[in-house]
Amino acid sequence: MVIVHTETVVFDEPLHLECGRDLHPFEIAYARYGELNAAGDNAILVLHGLTTDQHAAGQSGPQRRPGWWDAVIGPGKAMDTDRWCIICPNALGSYGGSSGPASSDPKTGRPYGMRFPIATIADSVASQVHLADHLGIRRFHGIAGGCFGGFQVLEWMARHGDRVGRAVVITATPRTSAHNLALWSVLRDAIRSDPNWKGGDYYDGPPPDAGLGLMAKFGALFWMNRQTYEQKFGLQHLAGKVPAYGFEPEFEAEAFLENVGRNAAGRMDANSLLYLTRAVDYFDMTRGHGSLRDVFANYRSPTLLVSYAKDWRYPAEEMAEIATVLEAVGAPTHHMTLDSPGGHGSFLYDTAGLTPLLGDFLAT
Template sequence: MKIVRDRLRLAGALTLASGQSLSEVDIAFETYGALSPARDNAILLLHGLTADQHAAGPPWHEKGRAGWWNQAIGPGRAIDTDRFFVICPNVLGSFGGSTGPMSRDPATGRAYGMRFPVITIADMVAAQRQLIAALGIERLHAIVGGCMGGFQAFEWMSRHPECVGSAVVISATARTNTHNTALWSVLRAALMSDPAWNDGDYYDGPSPDAGLGLLAMTGALFWMSREALHEKFGLRTIENRPLRYTLEPEFAIEEFLARVRRNAGAGNLDANALIYLTRAIDYFDLSREYDTVAEALARYTSPLLLVSYATDWRYPSQEMNEIREALEPRSVPVRHEILDSPIGHGAFLYDFNGLEPILRTFLSGDFSGGRGDRPT
């Protein structure tokens, strides 16, 4: 599989939803496979909150991570790189090389830090639209996104439906909910409580690893379901040792969370970027500029696959179903698959077996399977 890592400098300034602008914008991205002569086999893959553009392949450097969706992308896999040209951009404001808080502000020569303007999901899509145009692609075979990537997919469907041949949205809803906004507020407070955060100006000093660790520990509790945690750890002690009656870590779940905390500070995440990305999710509401979700998607007519998980309490199936209900009266080919997995929200990343045949079939052009909810 051919993998290319690249970066595009957008032409001119990017005006943001807030009314502010960025004078210089880079979008880092990776591609997998080859673009067809007709330029009609491109799939735009949109990543979630803590991922980046490295969706497939081995780590790029010593501290790097393997591709976050290796099991889905490659020759003969559900996203078959013998057939498709996959583009995974790093979102605006993130920590994988696209312009964000850790980038140099051309006006000062220093990292933006918290002087970076607030961004939205719509701003991310505006930058991606320029990337796709620069690659000479007028219409994508498909857009695929999960979680925050699903929000971006909805924005594409609303703002650029003429560019979308089909779409797959996993574990995302038409808007964030109050509970998620509350959780993001707690996680941002955890980051900002670390003295090393230094009001966002830590790029020339120690990283706020303590805050990142606390964020990761808390995040693990709502990226995994209650059932998944119980099945994986239960109340087992570390290495099944006898109880010691101590305030030191005693149980396997505590050891797991300690490991999560250590890994969060290993240079894989950027605190400021997480603050900005979670804020972008707070602002996401597909119907904000319209009266209804149906109006927001009024121009979208291409096939759509919605996938939710019965155990995902962050973005529940019943809330995702709002999209199906908005499109069906216009006879748009839409199906909503509700899958069972004990993992919950992160199942599309860590329990891929249930999703694999559905995704493969849809991307191959088979949009059958009936309408409405299809528990499997």
């Protein structure tokens, strides 16, 4: 069984954000799995996705919630905690304890709400550099993440490549797309349409659970593709149900989405999802930096890129662009496209093809 250690570090120095504002002080919450050796050179940084947090493995909270990468992290697994020290920080703006909209504004003593500054992907990486320094980690043996976490890995490679021993980028592209940006806009509208949202100042009252649940339902349509829904549910009715010719949920697919919506309540902070999706909107590695080759000009570490053939949000051909550039600058690169019916969310829900790749790559 993996043992989870959690901590929140308060940094007194200001963190200058890309939006031009400072966070002062700022907090970073993180989870640790395994022990850091005396040299500090056995650390692997794992960066979480949009709707997950630093609880990547083990059991957490009074409900003993499982980790989102239990299949990957633990004794004898691909990220072997008997050998490696796994560090998983909570992103800025998220809902796991790092500075975000639910944090107390030192000027008012009340939650920031929508007064919290926009924190970009690069800003989260900057906060993680502070955490690495605090922990005495000069260079990570490896850095890995998927989707939102994969964007952060790319930023580490571009801005702090000398501190990356090897990198694993899963289902992430060098920039967001107009289509994804539009999808996030609709998801944010779902939250803001809830009367309980109150412009983001809901922390003293009932949270916007209806809007959050609707956003989660929309999201479930994006994480899994059409084929997955057909295989899992088809047009099956709920047990004991016959066509009722009404509008109450009676199909398995409907019941699944209802459950997704219910589970979102109390597990995620609505404002945080507004901020994290906005951070993705602003993600474009070439903005202000020339070409993608210019971005990675000084990067040389081995890199594993993993895409999924049925991922229409972050397609394999766009990840292939990264592989071409990395090979051109001299970074040993291996790009694997896995065929899983889960599409984009497969790195979380269908890890059978992924775990041996991770284990072999990190062991070298």
